[in-house]
Amino acid sequence: MTSPKTKVASPTEKFFVLIAVCCAAAAMPLTFTGPAVALPAISRSLGGSPIALNWVTNAFMLTFGSSLMAAGALADSFGRRRIFLTGVGCFALFSAGLAFAGDIVLFDILRALQGLGAAAAFSGGMASLAQEFDGTARMRAFSIVGSSFGVGLAFGPIASGLMIDAFGWPSIFLLVVALALLSLGLAAYFLRESRDPDATGLDWPGALSFTLALTLFTYGVLRAPETGWSDLLVIALLAGAALLFLAFGIIERSVKRPMLDLTLFRYPRFVGVQLLAAAPAYAFVVLLILLPVRFVGIEGMSEIAAGRMMIALSAPLLILPVIAGLLTRWFSAATICGGGLLISAAGLFWLSHFAAGSAPQALIGPLLMIGIGISLPWGLMDGLAVSVVPKERAGMATGIFSTTRVAGEGVALAVVSAILSAFIQSKLGAPAGEQASAAAQRLVTGDLAAAASNVPAIGHDALIHGYGDAFSALLWLLTAITTITAIVVFSFLGRGASNDMAEDAAPLLPEEEELRISKA
Structure with missing residues (x-):
């Protein structure tokens, strides 16, 4: 064309x-x-x-x-x-x-x-x-x-x-x-139209195996709270996902022009950027989904009131990414990104102390802290994605980064929803009996009335209390994961560019050695 x-x-x-x-x-x-x-x-x-x-x-x-x-x-x-x-x-x-x-x-x-x-x-x-x-x-x-x-x-x-x-x-x-x-x-x-004259088309085996692997994994994680992790179909779905991810890796190492260049993962700073790309998924994005459900479905807020609450979480994204770029004059990207994730972790821990039904104004502080923390690396991530690899691999690095960030959000949401359901089921305990699982799943989706009909022996207040305790436990887990990520990101991104050059001087892959010899 x-x-x-x-x-x-x-x-x-x-x-x-x-x-x-x-x-x-x-x-x-x-x-x-x-x-x-x-x-x-x-x-x-x-x-x-x-x-x-x-x-x-x-x-x-x-x-x-x-x-x-x-x-x-x-x-x-x-x-x-x-x-x-x-x-x-x-x-x-x-x-x-x-x-x-x-x-x-x-x-x-x-x-x-x-x-x-x-x-x-x-x-x-x-x-x-x-x-x-x-x-x-x-x-x-x-x-x-x-x-x-x-x-x-x-x-x-x-x-x-x-x-x-x-x-x-x-x-x-x-x-x-x-x-x-x-x-x-x-x-x-x-x-205007443009295309890559050297493009060889889509890596169909790689694309299909990757997409199918993610689908099976997500479906398995979402199904587990209802049927149990020992359910044969859940086990088959997760095993199938693992095999397809393995097949995807083999395919990408064998094709001439892979959709995902696995050799990029030999750069520690590139690995650090991928962890940074995934961090907002469980430190921020899952809250964009879970908190409105909690506010509207469990605490009975109107949709407008819930929307106002969410502004405290996401409004820092309008300003702070630009400020983070200015801060690079005085601080390294590793310091800004690691520090931002630690601030988010502190906000998550602070939020965990407020039970379901707490005064809305009391949540504004921790929500702002989470938003502020995640906004600092947000403005630097895209630039880091291409700066930590050789220039000729910048396009591939951007694609991997975007996929890690967006696919990570979907996976994180599925996993976190399953964990929240398990925590709620545990908190409801013996009084809920065999219906605890069904009630927990309904509470995760914000359907308090349906949850109450599943466990009539438990009143609304007890259900809300159990949900609140489970949500706090989930926030403690997210706090720990975000803190560990901050430390690893700081460590990996803190490696100097000279270290990456040394990594790039590592022994060549067989096909790269063959190309070097032919050019010589």
Whole structure:
């Protein structure tokens, strides 16, 4: 496909291309913060089992995260503009369909398709920006896109709460559709086509094995609270996921142009960046989903009040990532990132001391602390992703980083939801009897009434108390994990660039040695 515009883009054209990508970036966080606020209302309207309700969020995050690398490869091969327009168009179409879904199964299927569209839009958009901008202008453009994502995170819950209160839960997808259509129109007119002339197409075996492995793992983790970890199907799902991940590693080491270059993991600083990419998943993103469910479904807040509470958690993302960039003049990236994660850990520990039903204003302090802590590494992560590897591998490093961050969020949410369910079941104890598992799963999805009907011997107050104790125990666990991550990230990122150069001088792989000899 030839480019419709062969001349160099004017500043005005570049500006509108940036606006198009920013609109798509702002719409994406709305697709998981909005349904989190609306989950109790969706449950009342569409019904569904706890597993089906968990897939409301996980279906989107799973397909989004697992498809990013494949979408990037398709963009390089078939055209970045084409993939971006296709992705945004599908994203808008499936988002509109969600507003009219009549049952939970159709809703979950549309969420999965929406994630595929988001992956194509994100990969095509970011790759297109890299072609339109150079040098410091490119860094500023990527920073603006990151800020747009932050705007969606900061104001998504309150905007969703207002729309749910005024028009019902289907209305939360109207804003998403509006932003997507605006992005589609601007990109269709201003964005030029580009592709990688050396691209060899999609690594289909690698893409399929990776996506299927993530799907089996996520389904197994979500099913375990209902049937038990000893259930044969759960064991088969997790074993299948392990085998597919192993197959994926073998495939990527054998293909000529892998979707995932595993040799990058020989750089300790690159490994540190991947841990940093995963950290917000369990220190921040899971709270964007679990807290609105707690506020609305368990504590009985309105959607608007819950949205206001979430601003305290996400508003720091509007300002602090920029400040973090300025702080690099005086502090190393390792210090800023490690310190930020420790602040988040302190906020998580502080939040664990407030039981369900505590005064809302008492939670603002710990929520702000968590948001402040995660905002400091947030502004540095994308730059670090490409700075810790040789320049010629920057594109691959960005794809791996994005996949780690987004796929990690889906996996973390599935795992954390299963852990919360197990903690609740333990807290309910003997009085709940055999129905403790069913009640715990209902509480995780914010359906207090259904949980109470499962265990009529336990009153509402006791259920809320058990949920609150379990939530606190979960926060203690997340505190420990975030603290350990902070220490490891500080240690790995603190290695000097000279160390990485030494790593790069390590013995060559057989194919690299063969290439060196042929050139000689």
